Amino acid sequence: MTLFENPIFGVLLRIVIASAFIVAVYFITKYLSRFLEKAMSSIDRRVRKEIEEVIKYIIYVVAALIAVAIISPEVSILTTLLLLVGLALIVSFSDSLRNWGAQYSTRSIGFLKIGDWVEVDGYYGRLVEETGSGVVLESPRREKIFVPNTRLASSIVINRTTQIGSIHIVAFSLPGDRNPVEAMEEMREAMSTIIPELASEPEITMEARKSEYYFEIAVEIMNAYKAQMIREEIVKKILEAFPEAKILET
Structure with missing residues (x-):
């Protein structure tokens, strides 16, 4: 062998x-x-x-x-x-x-960048960090919110950032027996005290839906950290002017 x-x-x-x-x-x-x-x-x-x-x-x-x-x-x-x-x-x-x-x-689409004010699944904050597994938001109350990439991909993501502030919307409905034109005028008058906190004039839109009227108030806020306070003030003004109003989620 x-x-x-x-x-x-x-x-x-x-x-x-x-x-x-x-x-x-x-x-x-x-x-x-x-x-x-x-x-x-x-x-x-x-x-x-x-x-x-x-x-x-x-x-x-x-x-x-x-x-x-x-x-x-x-x-x-x-x-x-x-x-x-x-x-x-x-x-x-x-x-x-x-x-x-x-x-x-x-x-890859460049939709978000550091510094943007972003809303994901009801969580709102400024994007302060991008990591390999997700992004970190800082809420107006300085809380840190971690959002995984998988949640970003499966959720509706709203980038509320504009050139001089961030856009926020408050929606409410009124019964169909209300005069919509008068309601619009009353709402504009109520919003006059909030205008100094805004970057531009608020936009108020109205739409007739079956037996009610649907209103949206879009405001551009310069200091996004005041967004929650301003939203609460707008809701307060709406309910003072229209006690029967229903505040809607946006």
């Missing part, structure tokens, strides 16, 4: 080849990491690091499978390993993949 026909030598040779392959993959991965860092320089640093780690993890897993196939080329063993690793990858990265997809869909 020659040396090459010896089964022990064959196993040792395959182990050496597999080890050399793993070492080569290690150095290739380090080079790839540097390349990805330059290629994705425009992406948030934390997101970039997370993507790099996932790519390296996948490469190492695939390399390990190939090394196992080199050492033990039995199809049944390799198939079982592939199945187990595939399931592990799906479970491990399902949340990350959803988060990355949501981040791409919400930020």
